[in-house]
Amino acid sequence: MRLAAATLDAPDARELADFYLRLLTGWAVRPGEDGPDWVHILPPDGGTGLSFQTEPAYRPPVWPSRPDRQQMMMHLDIQVDDLERETARAVAEGARLAEFQPQDEVRVLLDPAGHPFCLYTQTPQ
Structure with a gap:
C-alpha cells in the first residue's frame, strides 16, 4: 500500500485546489483527475498529493x-x-x-x- 493523497472537503473543490496550486509552487493538476466536484494535485516529484472534493454540507x-x-x-x-x-x-x-x-x-x-x-x-x- 502507498498513500496517494489526503482529501479535503470544501464548498467548491476547484476554488480550494486553485488556492493550493498557487501556494505550493510547482504542483499541478493530475491529468484526467479533475472535474467540477473533484480535483487531484501532485507535487513536482510525483509524491503524495492532495485531493479536493466538493461537499455541499461542508462546515x-x-x-x-x-x-x-x-x-x-x-x-x-x-x-x-x-x-x-x-x-x-x-x-x-x-x-x-x-x-x-x-x-x-x-x-x-x-x-x-x-x-x-x-x-x-x-x-x-
Whole structure:
C-alpha cells in the first residue's frame, strides 16, 4: 500500500485546489483527475498529493477547537525556508492568519475553506 493523497472537503473543490496550486509552487493538476466536484494535485516529484472534493454540507472547523463546534479532523504542515515571507505570500493568495498562534516558529493559517494549516521552518537538531 502507498498513500496517494489526503482529501479535503470544501464548498467548491476547484476554488480550494486553485488556492493550493498557487501556494505550493510547482504542483499541478493530475491529468484526467479533475472535474467540477473533484480535483487531484501532485507535487513536482510525483509524491503524495492532495485531493479536493466538493461537499455541499461542508462546515469549516474551528481553531482552536471547542467542544461545541466542528472539530478539525486533520491539518497540513508545510515546511518553508522563510516563515515571515511565506506567511505573507499565503495571506496574499487568500489564507487568513489564525488569531491563536501556539508556537513562535510555526504560523497557523486558515485556507479559503477554513481548514487550518501550518507553515514552519526546520529547526536544527
